[in-house]
Amino acid sequence: MKRIITLLFCLCGFGIINVASQTVTEEDFISNLLKQMTLDEKIGQLAQYTYRGNFTGPDGANIPKEEYVKQGKIGSMLNVTGIKEIHRFQELALQSRLRIPLIFGLDVIHGYRTCFPIPLAEAASFDLAMIEETARYNAMESAADGLNWIFGPMVDISWDARWGRVMEGAGEDPYYGSRVAEARVKGIQGNNLADTATVMACIKHFAGYGAPTAGKEYNSVDMSLGQFANFYMPTYHAAIKAGAATVMSAFNDFNNIPSTANDFLLNRLLKQQWGFKGFVVSDYNSVEELVNHRYAYDKKDAAAKALNAGLDMEMVSTCYLTYLKELIQEGKVKEKTLDNAVRRILEKKQELGLFEDPFRYCNPARSAKILNSPEIRNASLRMAERSIVLLENKQSVLPLTSQVKSVALIGGLSKSQNDMAGAWAATTDRSKIITLYDALLQKGLEVNYADGYDLKSNRMTDLQKTLQAARTSDIVLVAVGERANQSGEKAAKVDISIPEEQQRLVSELKKTGKPVVVLVMCGRPVIFNEIKEKADAVLCTWWLGSEAGNAICNVLWGTYNPSAKLPMTFPAHVGQIPIYYQYKSTGRPTSLKQTYTASYIDYSTEPAYPFGYGLSYTTFGYSDLNVLPGKSPDIHAEVSVKVTNQGQRTGEEIVQLYVQDKVASVTRPIKELKGIQKIQMEPGESKTVTFPITNEALGFYDNEMNYKVEPGEFIFMVGGSSNNLQQITFTLK
């Protein structure tokens, strides 16, 4: 695209081209700029430093940052927030010789000022349109406050709930995780990075960070290329195809080479095979950490290995700043390699429109109008309602009716704005978060509150007072779970059970004879077998953000009929992990009626709740499952099924299509999700849902990462949960 006049103005303004008649393409603009740059100025573009405090790790860059910005030795800052500060730093950048603007990045994981449900909760909605909408609002608020880049979406697939960062992702399934990745990239970036309502996305963490050995944070990742290609690679690939502007390298080593200096991942797969034209930023200090991995002798060796492997921008550590000039002079890094990294970064600054107007994102009036606006809060409420998973509803104790006048509310989490914000809502205005306690009061109910247990020790407190609150109320609501800071980064756990005394308290409350409804608040799948058995109803409410209390009340009283499903298996025992729905048959499947099968002698192989499971206040029937011929060459067939709302209440169903490749040239899972459709139906209404069967539904990667579709028999399965499906066979010629 040629923006001739504007670019010409820039070039003259930047003192790069004096001739007014030349037509200049964006390509030429970057090339001309690159030609003007000294080695120091080029290296400066590859440096990103943090500001004010150790947000996500120690700040090793002991340098005068403002001074270096003025000298053109820094290309980007992270953790600079607010228009005033961003404007100040940009002013400094424009004092440098070539006046190259900075880009400003921040972790906006589930909300900038308005807080949205944590990403894993949003994933439970299986509402891709809603997920794209909330991503768009996150970007809108971020851009309105001066940012041009957010470090998200995190697209790491994980089968291990011990790992705390499952909170940030979309769960265990590569097909669904890919659809969510696409939706979030589209929401964040829109169609034009120069639009002041959009910012750059950053796909993280490349690659395989969600599969750390033993679920231990930052631990090694070791998997076959076949395993990577079929289960972990798809979400990164989908995000790149959706146009993600940047990628962040992962802390972990990937098959014995740290991701931050992994030539196979960064140069060969991402840039050459996938044709990625954006740039790769390291994770926090992860270039210098090549020394800790014992993959680099020292920071100089780390700089050479990372840049030569395709790592374009170094976050926080100073290996590039300190050693790249020497390395180039010694011929250990080619200047062409440096130029390629610089070009990728400058092109994104240009796409953001920062050369034309370095202050385009600094508009206080726009910021005041957009941040925490009613429109954005309403989106947070709608997403929160759609994220709540109804797990148990015995004797249809829910939804509550207007007959309920008094509520025993048990558990300090029900009052905690901090916990409702979730694990990573750095810039959220917590004072504006609606807790369950607030929302119940606003409904005009009599609320008999009791702590029930100590939020720190998790020991039961004042049991008699708690039981008395229950006895004098129509219904008992108990908020149990983790603390919000017990998931997210550096929050891996060996025990993911809800504390024992919280569970025992529910059993004690049940003895009062009152209906007991339990709200499980968590940032990961958690285990609560005693509650599962004793409670009358259980809702997984995750961490729901600014409108948490209103969303929970709307679901409890049926204003919103819960529709969410689990995007990740909930184990029955931590010893089952990694546990996931797409397991393989093995040579001795448990379906064989014999003692020698793939199982445990001391526990079941079944999860507490499977992937794709979630209840509604109505029920849905499936009938007329059929396979029809494909209507075009790339559609081998169409699966159709009729879904009927059998209850008295309007509801939404997430219709799921799973596929089994009966026999293949590599071992394949017993089923894989290959389609979802969320539909709303009135009572008694039926709808026919159709799924196209393309190569993506039938194919797989072999151990050399070649994508294959093999003729033979397939089983198509359709239903409302991975463990409740009807099936039909199909033969691909």
Ligand code: GLC
């Ligand atoms: C953190 C995280 C990464 C984040 C980065 C910047 O350690 O791993 O997800 O974007 O550092 O804060």
